[in-house]
Amino acid sequence: MKKTGFFYDERCMWHVGQLYAGIFPVGGWVQPSNGTGLAEAPDTKRRLKSLMDVSGLLAMLEQRSAKPATETQLMRIHPQSFLHRFKLLSEKTGGDIGHEASFGHGGYEIAKISAGLAIAGIDAVIRLEVKNAYILSRPPGHHCLPDQGMGFCLLANIPLAIEEAIATHKLSRIAVLDWDVHHGNGTEAIYLERADVLTISIHQENCFPIGSGLAQMRGQGKGLGYNLNIPLLPGSGDQAYRDAFELLVKPALRKYKPELIIVASGLDANALDPLARMMLHSESYRWMTTEIMALADEMCSGRLAIVHEGGYSESYVPFCGQALIEQLAGMKTGVADPALDFIKAQQPNAGFQAYQRGLLEAQAKAAKL
Secondary structure, eight states: OOOOEEEOOGGGGGOOOOBGGGTSOOBTTBOOOOSOOBTTOSHHHHHHHHHHHHHTTGGGSEEEOOOOOOHHHHTTTSOHHHHHHHHHHHHTTEEESEESOEEETTHHHHHHHHHHHHHHHHHHHHTTSSSOEEEOOSSOOTTOBTTBEETTBOSOHHHHHHHHHHHHHOOOOEEEEEOSSSOOHHHHHHHTTOSSEEEEEEEETTOSSTTOOOTTOOOOGGGTTSEEEEEEOTTOBHHHHHHHIIIIIHHHHHHHOOSEEEEEEOOTTBTTOTTOOOBBOHHHHHHHHHHHHHHHHHHSTTOEEEEEOOOOOTTTHHHHHHHHHHHHHTOOOSOOOTTHHHHHHTOOOHHHHHHHHHHHHHHHHHTTO
16 A cells, blocks of 8 residues: 655755844844744754654655755756856855845755755655655745745745656646645746646735735736635634635635645644744644545545645644644544644634635635635
């Protein structure tokens, strides 16, 4: 029986970015950072992998690594001028290649490994070598534009994997569901005028990038109708995501009938994340995984790859990721989420939920879904 693939490389955990101070500048009335406040730190991902290991989940998966993305693969998305600048900075002491897109010495090589993991994981799913796959890559990619990094993202991991899939396997309908709490603006920008990739982003409204991810943006030119943004109000909880799936995600995917589904899996919509204000818990991620697996089974022979993006709570990301990957692999371990009951008790009241659902119903009607 084919197992769930788990794609990982220890070198991805060696990527260093900027301090929180880079996002919220110190000085004036703000005390300088103590030097430990990395925003896109490796700890959340490493702790997820550690939990998978000690729980026995990791041993039940098909563990793989991958070769770094090649220059030819990178240039399907990124212009040579951008790659050259990135590489030169990386060979020195590092730098920043966009908006909140910093890295240290060797960051270019690590970013190529991260992109290579996404490429290999998605390729293995298409070839049916694994049942499905989770790619624990780092640095993330969904904010990255062709010619600049953004929001901790240095290369466009998922679009790079998509272009490899199109070139190698001649796919013509690929769907990307981005449930990172921040809008997947990079992926949107790359495919905004194309119909061969459906992009769906569920995110906290106006969180990051500011002003991005409006529901009115449905694509342009040949891509009109193939981009779906689902902005949710800050404080939205589990029910809002269930409503979003029912009213928008499922109808859009069924209408499109993809040959492959890729999830950009940020785990930062959880209630304890420091960079967002949403209210999901570990069982929310288990439920969303159940739903997207069923849709993949229904439409594309189960071809589903989930690529790690954001998530910044060291204490809680591991439990969200564990629940997700357990569901992906069709098993449960003895891991119990210690914050689950607490977060469930904090969910928005019925009036809030009804108001948010009304917004989603209006969006679904406007989009004719």
